[in-house]
Amino acid sequence: MKMKGISQAIAQGIAQEMERRNDIVVLGEDVTYWGAVFGFTMGLFDKFGRKRVVDTPITEQTFMGMAVGMASVGLHPVVSLMFVDFLGAGFDQMYNHMAKNHYMSGGQFPMPVTVITAVGGGYGDAEQHSQVLYGLFAHVPGFKVVVPSNAYDAKGLTIRALRDPNPVVIFGHKLLTGLPFLPYEGEEDEVPEEPYELEFGRAIVKTEGSDLTVASVGVMVHRAMRVAEKLRKEGISVEVVDLRTLVPLDEETLSRSVKKTGRLLIVDEDYMSYGMTGEVAFRIQSRAFRELKAPIQRLTVPDVPIPFSEPLEREVIPSEAKIEAKIREMVR
């Protein structure tokens, strides 16, 4: 079926797994009437009721800790962290327990937890509601990090997460949800009705090109694709690679692309320093150093919080215009 946005796809993936299995319980704030605000749990309340779809008090530390406890005795909790920005309120249970218990216990305790969270700015929600922060999770050993850019991937990766015995965090960009109250930057995708899985650690070439590779995730993939389309008409051939998961990271697909084009621009909505762009650049230079025709470049949020006012927000979040300018600079 045709689907606009990742929210419906994620919710459908969860619903289909919940129908097959009793071990899945959904919990978080406003997961019933509001479908976790960004639609990732929409429809589940009507189908499965409060027994399996649980609105929690506003207690991130507690419900993240409860997810750890649930997983330790055989449930597979799906936890909504409404905005990723709220992770601070529950992060100890996540990074010191959810991410480490399997390792610390010498492998005794599996930790099958799926966390779904909304990320990203560009609609005026300011410093505490616009971050992406997946770099923080990717930095801590023990989380798989999934950043879907479209409905097809979102459903397949969600079902994969629900069958994974490890903590997986799915980062859904708000401008890709397809909800009516937000701008939408994606396309309509064909999504199979039946359940399917997509492997983690498989990047995908979205647009083929020969002059330069853009690597990215989430909403930035769409911006890069639109820029590639525009530049193609001028004879600049850009290849766009959607990494899809940051942990595990598909170095193979990306380095193959970079070996072909000789140039790499990494576009990210996260803060610049000590994040995804530096990590990807390091890994690719070590695999494709000889083939690089120019230094690897990056475009990110400079190391400042996301400000409220529209002209300020525009200044810091990578836009199509900024991606285009950067590419022109690199191929000149």
Add this chain to the structure above:
Amino acid sequence: MKRIVIHMFLKPEPTVKDLKGLVESAGLTLDQLLEMYYEMSLIREFEEAIGAKYYEGKNPFNMASGPIRGEMHLSSGQEAVAVGVGSNLRKEDVVVSTHRPHHHAIAKGTDVRKLAAEIFGKSTGLCGGKGGHMHLFDKEVRFSCSGIVGASFPQAAGAAFAFKYRGEDNVAVAFAGEGAANHGTFYETLNAASLWELPLILVVEDNMYADSTPKSIALATPHHFQRAMSLNIPSYLVDGMDVIDVYLATRKAVQRARSGGGPSLIEAVTYRFRGHFEGDGQEYRERDEVEMWRLMDPITRLGNRLTKLGVEKERLEERRKKAKEKVDEALKFAEESPYPEPSTALTGVFR
């Protein structure tokens, strides 16, 4: 009939005799009450005007467009809590608020022009457009807030600690919702504040809902105040639709804090008339319920009492009109102000 239902958990409206007795024993003057009426009207006019502006350029509804972008949480219905508390505070006292901060800011004395300009993201705003509606900071009146639920309690406690440390008789107030009081920071702060006898007042604004979640499915008991009592903190359960009730409880709490007696908790039963945020479909509550609470509108209620006490209708109308003019002027100022220079986005992480 509907009134009777509300009276089951709020106090019955006093007769003229009882009202006179109440005002007298409280030592309140008609002028003070009129000032509260004005402050509450100012908040209501501000919220309704921002609410109307917010929908400009948003048809079809989209948070990213129009002159005011992002989320918008308004406080109509909850004015008595802000003003009842704020009327007891001085400029040097600290207020830490939440994602729903306008009423608290106005009651603390923030300039409504700068407040409006910040909400519009203008350079003349409180924070030069960097913070916006959920991140208002006004050093002049020691006001701040946060979009992160549960963040206000410990920050106010920290300010209270500093006052005590320096031997100042200022107090710090944390506002938060009944939803926020479920957060660990609430209980942790209560313990620390009681232990260290901090000049802190925690105000829990119970408007029955946290987002789409009614307190019936998020609280094990109907109220929070008894948790403070378990930590030896004096606690007041007040009618949050009655500014006098809020005022009197706060006065006691402030006296205790200023004189070195330690913290207090005020739990105010109130209601938000509008959605959690603008654009909220409100599937989680019945229209009837909203209508019922509107009958207890704290501004109308105070107005009726003032009339009963002999204040002419014209004087009330004149106050209301003055409030509206001030709001109109603030919004005009905000709209006409320039946007900040884009490059300012890159400065200010460090001093």
